[in-house]
Amino acid sequence: MKIKLNINQQIKNFEIEPGDFLLDVLRDAGYMSLRRGCDNTSCGVCTVLLDNRPVPSCSLLALKAQNHQITTVEGIQEEADKLGRYFGDEGADQCGYCNPSMALCVYALKLENKDAKEEDIKKYLVGNLCRCTGYVAQHKAIKRYLGDAS
């Protein structure tokens, strides 16, 4: 079946099966910043924003994403670059596999809560697994980024 998806403010046409998940559809279309991890909503690396809210694309049927604004990290490149510099400063960046989903979640948090405290950051990022850093440096970087942005 044919569907239209609004990805990073561009309307794109897709030919899909009803059971196709958004992760597969977007990766097949070249959006490689979406990573495949657990494939069952546990790890967070496949996160996209749906109307500015983070969701796991591995378990979202592509059909359900119609009529919504989908944002991948390519759509928030400037903000992701800024956050990346804070990650670098704090030594919070190792393999980078989880970085796109982290950036999207931090961006969504910034939109939702202009005055996010450390505890809010921790709660918001539950489910974004990172197997390199142990999270402390990331939380420091995100706190500084959000603080400077506000």
Add this chain to the structure above:
Amino acid sequence: MNIKTYTAVDSFDEAYRLLKKSKKNKILGGGAWLKLSIKEVDHLISLEKLSLDQIQVNKDYLEIGALASLRDIEINKDILSLDGGILSQAISNIMGITIRNLATIGGSVMGRFSFSDILPALMVMDVELVFHHHKIVDLKTFLSSRDYLLDVLKYIRIKKQDRRSFFKKVSNTPLDFSIINMAITKGDRFNIAIGSQPGLVMLLEETMGFLNKQVKITDQIIEEACDIAIKESNLGNNIRASKAYRETLVRTYLKRGIKQVTS
């Protein structure tokens, strides 16, 4: 995943008619557990055009649309004021925000998942389910029969009350399913539910009856209530925990819960 046909229906009648046509026809909730629970669907029915994602506040109750996301419910100010915010608290313990943005209350209720953290909280609140065909059904009746699974859930109604409450989820890791979960509310009477036993949630009727007839809740009474709770519940073994461990958890958290709602 094999889905043959997908329809976003225009009416509840259309959804109900399609659902009744075949056991392989399913209604789509948030879809969070779709991949893990269903391999093949003949006709997937979406209710997205029926405005079921809203939370309405009425004089005596809140009405939550079946497609309201768990995250919307978790942060809703009116829901935070119901029974000490027990429902918000139960939801906030479920995995991460990404999954709570995807999962819906309707999917959580109709899925009747034994690991559900939401069902114990709803069980100790005053909850009615509004179906297209069966109309209004209380939650306990819904959970005791499979008759309602081929109906279209429209709303979850929660009576406005602000009783003291307690909720506890125990899991091996924060992202894992519960080993046990427990919810208590206390106004004039105790309401106590446990889930992930590992079976489906249940109200501890005998324990509630015992506590409700007491004039004063003493440490001795609480110990006796724990004995009754362990006896009447269906605690068992599964991959996550043993029956003996679950008994210890029930005793520990029932004590804390009763003390919290009576202090």
